[in-house]
Amino acid sequence: MRxxxxxxxxxxxxxxxxxxxxxxxxxxxxxxxxxxxxxxxGALARCVRDNAARxxxxxxxxxxxxxxxxxxxxxxxxPALIARHGVGYDGxxxxxxxxxxxxxxxxxxxxxxxxxxxxxxxxxxxVRDIPALDRSMRAGRFAPVVTEEVAGKTLGVAxxxxxxxxxxxxxxxxxxxxxxxxxxxxxxxQLGGESIGEEEFYRRYGIQEYLNDYxxxxxxxDILSIHMPAAEQTLxxxxxxxxxxxxPSAYLINTGRGSLIEEEALYxxxxxxxxxxxxxxxxxxxxxxxxxxxxxxxxLANVILTPHVASNTQEANFRVQQNILQxxxxxxxxxxxxxxxxx
Numbered sequence: 001m002r003x004x005x006x007x008x009x010x011x012x013x014x015x016x017x018x019x020x021x022x023x024x025x026x027x028x029x030x031x032x033x034x035x036x037x038x039x040x041x042g043a044l045a046r047c048v049r050d051n052a053a054r055x056x057x058x059x060x061x062x063x064x065x066x067x068x069x070x071x072x073x074x075x076x077x078x079p080a081l082i083a084r085h086g087v088g089y090d091g092x093x094x095x096x097x098x099x100x101x102x103x104x105x106x107x108x109x110x111x112x113x114x115x116x117x118x119x120x121x122x123x124x125x126x127v128r129d130i131p132a133l134d135r136s137m138r139a140g141r142f143a144p145v146v147t148e149e150v151a152g153k154t155l156g157v158a159x160x161x162x163x164x165x166x167x168x169x170x171x172x173x174x175x176x177x178x179x180x181x182x183x184x185x186x187x188x189x190q191l192g193g194e195s196i197g198e199e200e201f202y203r204r205y206g207i208q209e210y211l212n213d214y215x216x217x218x219x220x221x222d223i224l225s226i227h228m229p230a231a232e233q234t235l236x237x238x239x240x241x242x243x244x245x246x247x248p249s250a251y252l253i254n255t256g257r258g259s260l261i262e263e264e265a266l267y268x269x270x271x272x273x274x275x276x277x278x279x280x281x282x283x284x285x286x287x288x289x290x291x292x293x294x295x296x297x298x299x300l301a302n303v304i305l306t307p308h309v310a311s312n313t314q315e316a317n318f319r320v321q322q323n324i325l326q327x328x329x330x331x332x333x334x335x336x337x338x339x340x341x342x343x
Contacts, residue, residue, distance in 0.1 A: 007033045009332060012047050013057040014039040017085040020312070021057075024321040029328070045070040054080040055331070057324060060286070060308075062091040072100035079103050081331045083324045086311065087111055088257070090230040094343045103336065104343040105327040109162065110319035111311040116166040118310035119225055119255045120175075122279035123150065126251050127223070131304055151176035156221030157207075158182045159228030159256060160190065165205045167225055172206020180209045182217040218245035223253070230257040240265040243275060251277050255310040258283040267295040270302055279304040 008031040018025070018036040025034055037047035039059055045066035048056060054075040056067070071080035080102045082092060087106050097104050125131060128147045136143050155171045157164045160183040171177040183190065187210050191201055202208075211217045218224075224246060228234050238252075238261040246252070252275060254261055263284055269275040280297070286308055290296040297303050323340065330338045 007031070009033070009055060009328070010035060010051050010053045011055045011057065011328065012037050012044070012051060012053045014044065014059050014061070014085075017057050017059050020085070020317045021321040021324075024318060025325070028322070029325050032328075041066050048074055054078070055083065055328060056081070057083045057085055058091070059085055060088060060091050064093065065096075068093065068096040068100045068102060071102050075101065079331075079336075081105065081328065083327055085320055085324065088230065089342055090257070090259075092343075097343045102343070103331065103339070103341055105324070105331075105340050106342055107320045107323040108340055110323055111316050112162050112166050114313040114316035115163050115255050115310040116170060117313075118281060118306070119163075119167050119227075119253055120170055122253050122255070122281065122304060122306070123155075123171075123223060123225065123251070126253065126277050126279045126304055127153075132301065150223070152178070153222040154178040154180060154220060156180050156182060156217055156224045158217070158224060158226050160185075160205075160210070161227060161229070163255075164225070164227035167227065168205045168207055177206075179205070179207045180211060180217060180220055181205070181207045182211050182214060184212065186212060214242060215245050218242065219247070221250065222247070223251045226252070226254040226256045226260055228256055228260055230259050235259050236262045238262065238266070240268065243269045246275060248274050249276050251275075251279075253279045255281045258286065263297065264291050264295045267297055267300070270297075270300050277302040277304075279306075281306045281310045282308055 010033040012035045015036055015038055018034070035047060035051050035053065037044050039061040041063050048067065048070040052074050054071060056071065074080065082097065082102055082104045084092065084104065084106045087108055087110065089104060089106055092104055094104065127150050129145060133145070155177045157168045157179060160181045168179045168181065172179045187198065191198060194201060226238070228237065240262065243265055266278060270278055280303070298305060327339045
């Protein structure tokens with residue numbers, strides 16, 4: 001039996017993720033030695049080497065070279081592990097991981113409810129103009145304005161994965177909205193992963209149409225909610241041409257990935273009245289830095305901005321941290337097939 005004071009493994013965790021998970025990590029991972037470290041690659045790689053660590057927990061920062069080399073060297077003949085604190089992995093070079101015998105895990109399903117709730121919150125705040133009304137009240141003005149209901153409006157969900165489906169179901173069944181789905185997968189491919197028929201698929205998620213044609217999709221919706229994955233083919237997907245396909249009265253919400261939108265094109269559409277308003281939780285550069293000072297989204301009154309917090313709830317963080325600890329336990333026990341691995 002392992003002694004209480006014995007340290008089973010040293011785990012390096014980036015600062016922001018450790019702050020989120022310290023209570024859970026220390027209570028449920030008390031057999032490990034926890035090392036917190038800045039997420040910058042050079043500092044993180046040195047931290048890995050200094051502590052001979054073969055396991056790291058990462059956020060969304062993009063890593064290129066030194067981290068993979070450090071993990072490979074510290075792991076020796078055995079595998080190393082990168083555990084992502086979340087479901088995205090576009091900051092991790094999967095090819096370098098395969099070359100260096102580094103496994104990569106994510107925490108699927110842990111963020112769905114929180115991101116869906118934030119999406120709905122942004123949609124209601126946007127359509128009911130809540131931030132502007134709040135600012136007006138704080139400035140001493142009691143000036144009611146006429147806004148709109150979301151009931152009866154058509155919500156377009158771009159990217160019909162788990163989060164997109166949850167948003168669709170809440171909007172349709174909870175708010176009385178019409179919902180149209182857009183995805184690169186065909187309906188047959190979607191149904192293949194659901195093990196249900198087409199009628200039940202439409203009913204369960206409250207959708208009226210499922211489309212692969214973007215222009216037809218864009219013309220039919222009043223509100224766009226973006227949930228597409230980040231990939232080479234989706235980089236800058238919402239460019240000037242695709243944004244112009246939306247109605248001038250349309251609202252746009254992005255809680256997916258910042259890389260999906262060309263931010264200068266979005267600024268142009270919003271400032272020229274070609275798009276009514278937008279709410280963004282994710283950005284091409286985080287913390288947000290405009291691509292040009294002249295097109296700073298923070299200057300537009302018809303934009304709501306939140307600092308990538310859609311998934312940052314106590315409940316979602318706890319689910320993520322529990323999943324990470326399970327993956328680490330399985331990794332150390334050699335139960336690789338039971339891990340939520342992507343590489």
